[in-house]
Each structure stands twice: as C-alpha cells, then as structure tokens.
Amino acid sequence: MKRARRRPTSGPRGYERTDRLNSLLVRILAEELDRIDDERLGFPTVTGVETDRDLSSARVFVAGDAGDEDLQEALEEYRPRLHRAIGRQARLRRVPPLVFVIDDTARSAGRIEAILRDLSCGDD
DSSP states (O other), X not given: OOOOOOXXXXXXXXXXXXXXXXXXXXXXXXXXXXXXXXXXXXXXXXXXXXXXXXXXXXXXXXEOSSOHHXXXXXXXXXHHHHHHHHHHHSOOSSOOOEEEXXXXXXXXXXXXXXXXXXXXXXXX
C-alpha cells in the first residue's frame, strides 16, 4: 500500500505559504492605500500582515501620522476597496477578511529613544 505524499510546509525559498502571502498582501495594500486621497489616512504605512493558516482572517498592521480614530475609521470605510484590490491581484480562492490594527510600535520606539536621550543628557 502506497502512502500519500505529504506536501512540504515551506515553499521553494524556505518560506511558508502564509509568509509569502503576508508579503504579497503588504505590497498590495500599501499600493492601494497610496492611491486613496483621504486626509483621514494621512501617510499610512502597512507595517505587516498576519494571515491565519486557514485564511479565516488577515490582521493588517498600519501606522501613520493621522489620529488613530481617523485612521481606523478611514480603513474601515475603504475595507471593501482594499479587499477587491487583493482579489484582483492575488491568486487566492478566497480573500481573507481584513482586520485593521493600529501599529504604535514606531511611536513607542520614539518615546523610548527620547527617554534614553534625556537620561544620557542628565549624566553630563
């Protein structure tokens, strides 16, 4: 009796399928957000995407110079447009629902740097 071959979990470059998909989604979403002229978005940056293995959802991490509430509101409004852009450009049977998460890592890093600078200036 022959055993069924198991599919490799990683692709030709050693990345898992979801890693490749996440990179593709970052590119597609960043390009589409760049095309949208809405002051509420400010200058958004897609810092990452985390897609579930079963494509049940994709968490999109976004940072920007706009207020968090305005940014979140605009992203929710443009969700269908972003979803369609993914559908047009990615070869997926099913496009995962997008969940937007405001990524404040850059802001936190800036605050930490300022604190460290203040501490080092105090040592003079």
